[in-house]
Amino acid sequence: MSALVEIHDLSKVYERGKQRVEVLHHVDLMIEEGEFLALMGPSGSGKSTLLNLIGGLDSPSGGTLEVAGQRIDRMSEDALAKWRAARVGFVFQFYNLMPMLSAQKNVELPLLLTRLTAAQRRRKASVALELVGLAERAGHKPSELSGGQQQRVAIARALVSDPTLLVCDEPTGDLDRQSATDIMMLLQQLNRDFGKTVIMVTHDPRAAEYARRILNLDKGTLVENGVLAAASARTAQPEYFT
Numbered sequence: 001m002s003a004l005v006e007i008h009d010l011s012k013v014y015e016r017g018k019q020r021v022e023v024l025h026h027v028d029l030m031i032e033e034g035e036f037l038a039l040m041g042p043s044g045s046g047k048s049t050l051l052n053l054i055g056g057l058d059s060p061s062g063g064t065l066e067v068a069g070q071r072i073d074r075m076s077e078d079a080l081a082k083w084r085a086a087r088v089g090f091v092f093q094f095y096n097l098m099p100m101l102s103a104q105k106n107v108e109l110p111l112l113l114t115r116l117t118a119a120q121r122r123r124k125a126s127v128a129l130e131l132v133g134l135a136e137r138a139g140h141k142p143s144e145l146s147g148g149q150q151q152r153v154a155i156a157r158a159l160v161s162d163p164t165l166l167v168c169d170e171p172t173g174d175l176d177r178q179s180a181t182d183i184m185m186l187l188q189q190l191n192r193d194f195g196k197t198v199i200m201v202t203h204d205p206r207a208a209e210y211a212r213r214i215l216n217l218d219k220g221t222l223v224e225n226g227v228l229a230a231a232s233a234r235t236a237q238p239e240y241f242t
Contacts, residue, residue, distance in 0.1 A: 002032070002033055003030045003031065003032055003033070004031055004032060004033040004034075004035070004067065004068055004164065004165065004197050005029065005030065005031035005054055005065075005066070005067050005165075005197075005199075006029075006030055006064075006065075006066040006067075007027055007028060007029040007030070007054075007063065007064070007065055007066075008028055008063055008064045009026050009027075009028065009062065009063035009064065010024060010026070010027040010028075010029075010050075010053065010060050010062070010063035010064070010065060011024055011025060011026055011027070011060060011061050011062040011063055012024040012046070012049050012050075012053065012058070012060055012061050012220075013061040013062075022220060023046045023049045023220050024046045024049055024050060024053075024060075024220045025219075025220040025221050026063070027050065027063070027220075027221070027222055028222075029215070029222060031054075031197065031199065032197075033195075033197055034191070034195050034196075034197055035191075035197055035198075035212060035213065036187070036188065036191040036197075036198045036200075036210070036211045036212045036213070037198070037199050037200070037211055037212070037213050037214075037215065038200050038201075038202055038207070038208040038210075038211035038213070038214045038215070039051060039199065039200065039201045039202075039214075039215055039216075039217060040201075040202060040203070040205070040208055040214060040215070040216050040217070041216050041217035041218060042218075045216075045217040045218060045219060045220065046217050046219075046220040047201045047217045048169055048201055050217065051167050051169055051199060051201050053065060054067065054165075054167060054199060055084065055088050055090060055165070055167040056072050056075075056080045056083055056084045056087075056088060057084070059073060059080075060073050067087070067164075067165065068087060068164050068165075070083065085110065085113050085114075085161065086161065086163075087163055087164045087165060088163050088164070088165050088166075088167060089157075089158030089159055089161065089163040089165070089166045089167070090158055090167055090168075090169075091151070091154055091155055091158050091166065091167070091168040091169070091171045092154070092168075092169050092170075092171075093169060093170035093171065093173040093174050094174055095142070095147075095150045095151055095153070095154045095174075096154065097142040097150055097153060097154060097157075098142075099141065099142050099143060100141065101141065102138065102139050102140060102141055103129060103134060103137055103138050103139070103140055103141075103142075103145065103153045103156075104122070104125050104126070104129065104138040104139065105125075106142070106153055106154075106157055107125040107128050107129055107153060107156045107157045107160050108121045108122070108124075108125045108160070109157060110157060110160055110161050111124060111125070111160060111161065114161070124160050125138075125156070125160055126138065128156035128157070128159045128160040129153070129156050131156065131159065132152040132153075132155050132156045132159075132186060133152065133186075134149060134152050134153060134156065137149060137153075146179065147174060147175050147176070147179055148175055148176075148178075148179030148180075148182055148183060151171060151172075151174075151175065151179070151183050152183070152186065155171075155183070155186060155187070155190075159190070159196075163196075164197065165196075165197050165199065166187070166190065166196050166197065166198045166199070167199050167200075168187065168198065168199070168200040168201070169200075169201045170201055170202060170203065171183055171184075171187065171200065171202075171207075172184060172202065172204060172207050173202075173203070173204075180204070180206075180207065184207050184210040185210070187200070187210065188210045191212075198211075
């Protein structure tokens with residue numbers, strides 16, 4: 001497999017008044033296409049900062065960051081916004097769903113930035129909801145869904161544009177144990193059966209066990225914890241979102 005993410009000598013510094021806080025220190029990292037990587041570490045270790053840099057939500061202070069052959073560290077804000085919309089699906093701890101919209105409409109939101117017709121947007125959203133097992137709840141608003149179901153809607157929204165990369169920040173942090181297990185099995189399935197590259201930040205070692213590789217961050221420095229499982233054979237990715 002080829003590298004999807006290539007990071008060399010990456011640093012991130014925040015200025016707080018006269019104080020200079022270096023959150024990431026000269027990070028080197030290669031992430032292969034089709035990998036499932038878990039980033040762990042204590043609060044303040046830089047793991048969410050690293051995830052945001054890879055997802056194009058922030059820009060590095062130094063070093064190089066290449067994703068799918070593109071130097072995103074060199075992109076303007078407008079170019080980066082377009083790149084994120086086309087390449088990255090985001091899954092957050094607190095779902096970030098629009099409370100007045102149905103599950104179907106929430107999943108359609110990323111497609112409003114495209115030239116797709118309303119009918120095409122509906123079809124893609126329906127397929128994404130079916131993929132996460134919520135086709136029958138398409139008309140329900142977030143308040144009518146459990147926490148686990150809301151996170152599935154959020155995952156469907158992340159998938160609807162068929163992104164290259166799924167970045168997940170504490171996707172099970174607000175869920176009960178059974179719902180968390182269901183979500184991790186879904187992310188594992190998306191990685192294994194559909195070839196999605198998943199990068200996940202988590203505090204939960206049980207969630208991290210679903211990943212193929214774990215990296216720990218300690219004060220902005222990466223420490224590899226080891227490969228959890230050998231890569232199993234994957235089926236070719238179906239054309240679900242065409």
